[in-house]
Amino acid sequence: MSSENGRAGGPPAQGAPGGEQLALIRETVRSAKPPRARPRTWRGAELAPHAPVARVLVDKGLLHLDRLFDYAVPAAMDAEARPGVRVRVRFGAGERGGRREGGGLVNGFIVERCAESDFPGTLAPIAQVLSPEPVLTPGLLRLCRAVADRYAGALADIVQLAVPPRMARAEKAAERGGGQAAAPPQPPVPGTWARYPAGPGLLRALAAGESPRAVWTALPGPHWPDELARALAAALASGRGALAVLPDGRAAARVDAALTALVGAGRHVLLTADAGAEARYRRWLAVNRGAVRCVVGTRAAMFAPVRDLGLVAVWDDGDSSHRDPREPMPHAREVLLLRAAREGCGFLLGAHGCTVEAAQLVETGWARPLAADRDAVRAAAPLVRTVGDGDEARDPAARAARLPTLAWSTVRDALALGPVLVQVPRRGYVPRLACAGCREPARCAHCSGPLEAADGDSPPGCGWCGRPEPGWACPECGATRLRGRVFGARRTAEELGRAFPSVPVRTSGRDHVLETVPDRPALVVSTPGAEPVAEGPGYAAALLLDGWALLSRPDLRASEEALRRWLDAAALVRPHAEGGRVVVMAEPALRPVQALVRWDPAGHARRELAERAELGFPPVSRMAEVTGPAEAVAELLASAELPPEAEVLGPVPLPPAEAGRPRRPGSAPAGERWGRALVRVPPGGGAALAAALRTARAARLARRGSAPVRVRIDPEDIG
Numbered sequence: 001m002s003s004e005n006g007r008a009g010g011p012p013a014q015g016a017p018g019g020e021q022l023a024l025i026r027e028t029v030r031s032a033k034p035p036r037a038r039p040r041t042w043r044g045a046e047l048a049p050h051a052p053v054a055r056v057l058v059d060k061g062l063l064h065l066d067r068l069f070d071y072a073v074p075a076a077m078d079a080e081a082r083p084g085v086r087v088r089v090r091f092g093a094g095e096r097g098g099r100r101e102g103g104g105l106v107n108g109f110i111v112e113r114c115a116e117s118d119f120p121g122t123l124a125p126i127a128q129v130l131s132p133e134p135v136l137t138p139g140l141l142r143l144c145r146a147v148a149d150r151y152a153g154a155l156a157d158i159v160q161l162a163v164p165p166r167m168a169r170a171e172k173a174a175e176r177g178g179g180q181a182a183a184p185p186q187p188p189v190p191g192t193w194a195r196y197p198a199g200p201g202l203l204r205a206l207a208a209g210e211s212p213r214a215v216w217t218a219l220p221g222p223h224w225p226d227e228l229a230r231a232l233a234a235a236l237a238s239g240r241g242a243l244a245v246l247p248d249g250r251a252a253a254r255v256d257a258a259l260t261a262l263v264g265a266g267r268h269v270l271l272t273a274d275a276g277a278e279a280r281y282r283r284w285l286a287v288n289r290g291a292v293r294c295v296v297g298t299r300a301a302m303f304a305p306v307r308d309l310g311l312v313a314v315w316d317d318g319d320s321s322h323r324d325p326r327e328p329m330p331h332a333r334e335v336l337l338l339r340a341a342r343e344g345c346g347f348l349l350g351a352h353g354c355t356v357e358a359a360q361l362v363e364t365g366w367a368r369p370l371a372a373d374r375d376a377v378r379a380a381a382p383l384v385r386t387v388g389d390g391d392e393a394r395d396p397a398a399r400a401a402r403l404p405t406l407a408w409s410t411v412r413d414a415l416a417l418g419p420v421l422v423q424v425p426r427r428g429y430v431p432r433l434a435c436a437g438c439r440e441p442a443r444c445a446h447c448s449g450p451l452e453a454a455d456g457d458s459p460p461g462c463g464w465c466g467r468p469e470p471g472w473a474c475p476e477c478g479a480t481r482l483r484g485r486v487f488g489a490r491r492t493a494e495e496l497g498r499a500f501p502s503v504p505v506r507t508s509g510r511d512h513v514l515e516t517v518p519d520r521p522a523l524v525v526s527t528p529g530a531e532p533v534a535e536g537p538g539y540a541a542a543l544l545l546d547g548w549a550l551l552s553r554p555d556l557r558a559s560e561e562a563l564r565r566w567l568d569a570a571a572l573v574r575p576h577a578e579g580g581r582v583v584v585m586a587e588p589a590l591r592p593v594q595a596l597v598r599w600d601p602a603g604h605a606r607r608e609l610a611e612r613a614e615l616g617f618p619p620v621s622r623m624a625e626v627t628g629p630a631e632a633v634a635e636l637l638a639s640a641e642l643p644p645e646a647e648v649l650g651p652v653p654l655p656p657a658e659a660g661r662p663r664r665p666g667s668a669p670a671g672e673r674w675g676r677a678l679v680r681v682p683p684g685g686g687a688a689l690a691a692a693l694r695t696a697r698a699a700r701l702a703r704r705g706s707a708p709v710r711v712r713i714d715p716e717d718i719g
Helices: 017-031 138-150 155-162 168-177 191-195 199-207 224-237 249-263 277-288 299-303 332-343 356-363 374-380 389-394 405-414 489-499 547-551 558-570 591-598 601-615 630-639 686-702
Strands: 053-058 069-072 086-091 094-096 099-101 104-114 128-131 213-217 241-245 269-271 294-297 309-315 346-351 368-370 383-385 420-423 432-435 482-486 505-508 523-526 541-544 581-584 622-628 647-653 675-681 710-713
Touching (some): 053 086, 053 155, 138 155, 138 299, 138 686, 155 299, 168 277, 191 199, 199 224, 199 346, 224 241, 224 249, 224 294, 224 309, 224 346, 241 332, 249 269, 269 277, 294 299, 299 332, 309 332, 332 346, 405 581, 420 489, 489 505, 489 523, 558 591, 558 601, 581 591, 591 601, 622 630, 622 686, 630 647, 630 686, 675 686, 686 710
Parallel strands (some): 213 346, 213 368, 269 294, 309 346, 383 581, 420 523, 420 541, 505 523, 541 581
Antiparallel strands (some): 053 069, 053 104, 086 104, 086 128, 094 099, 432 482, 622 675, 647 675
């Protein structure tokens, strides 16, 4: 080898392949993170001198493992292994030679320390204390146990919902912040609560340390966030804590802003997913440590560990967002009712509408109604119109048309005053298509899902599997042309844009939800629940289209849910005296339509409750839904020691789930055939029913190879 290329065996020249490899290796070694240290086995370690046994709730979430497990506490962990802290333990370890070995590492919480264990063998030691922060306090543990018993679920599942995931940086930041709760604020003045005869009395009772319970039918308009904030401030003024649960982040942000303006910053925290995991955990820690005594948040805030609760409040309890989609699917209203009963605090359930559960609270005398008189309702509500006989005489197609003359004229006149809201029950462009020849619903050739039309020149596609169908032909008549059967928000916005070319059209839906719209002429097309708030006095008018789509749902709650969605939209419209109008496109003689016209949600809920009482439907009775393979459902019901008064309805086969279709809670996996049974008991038998089903399901899970069976307590969609 020549001197220019270096000697054999010497270092490679810069830029040579070997040099590049060495440089890459060095850089990789520098940037590599050190491996995480595995927890010690603590084999042969000295145990804690006092209370060397820790009872741990392991995070397994299985009913047949829903109990506490004993572990030994090494002396080195004695100070940190306190009740309520997070730990890692070896679960499933076997005993060999007088010691526990093997098993997988799982997370858990220390529930208590004791001197002895009932376990006859050798205890495995705790592997690691993840954090010295006691997050599962005795009060929170008792609440989680009560919720688990209420919904026939596992305690570990409820604790997972109640305690947010650990963020180490948030714990350090909370330690630096420290601090104690601020001094109680001054009691708030009634403000717009004066419009309700019992409103000022509610605030006085809360400020005096009392615990009133009320079902509040809020007047339409933009004042409800401020009124709810004043109720929370009144509880704070008594030196107690307060908690409010809202259905979504937008509503929580409005109450947060109102409460900040009322009592100042630092007296409460906002717990929503929008804040991010670290910020949310830091705020939760401030509440858990007692530095903050008021919480405003979404569904997960129902478990917030507020100390010395004086008031729990829930807004719009009929919104489906209040029910957690994870097993055992607790509802925020029911959790807050448990907290009010167990902690002796006040309870406030507010909404523009009224659910049958709220009506039952009033009917049984557990809570008092809090509503304005009829004169105040008429002064605050917009004028609600339907297509009547006079409109049909002027426009013969008024009842059949999607946008009759009444709707067009209302929009035209209202645009001179401000923005107009258009509520459409379905999103998308044309979410349902049919054959233009025989009107047969158009189905996908691959999965039989419904065909949808996209905007533009794109061919129709399947709403389930997403496959395009450019060459579709009707299997019944052979026609190849399609027509719209149901129209969505985007198609409605397109039609209105052509009809009013000089007016801007904005859409708000699942993919993009608007927070607010300015107080100037515009058409705002929204799906239910995504309606933005109009600045200033509110919308000049609202169109509630396709009422049949809400009322024709095969569900016990169809009329209640339709009225709730209509009221929430109509409440954003300015009062009738300021020109506010609402047009609802639905059959005028129907009960929910008449309740909207009269603005009488409480009366509608009372009638619904009376009918359900006659039929034995919830909430008058307590009901459980059992779903799974038909043989498994029958076996579980046969093995369960149900209360003597229990009535079993079914089992009946469930429709098979199609591939690609979104799966609903309790429905069968794609390709499987399941059955469903309903078990109902009269009032007072709910606890025994939940306990019997929980015990039977736990025994079934303990047997390997058993088909899965799901249990839901108080299902909302019973058909």
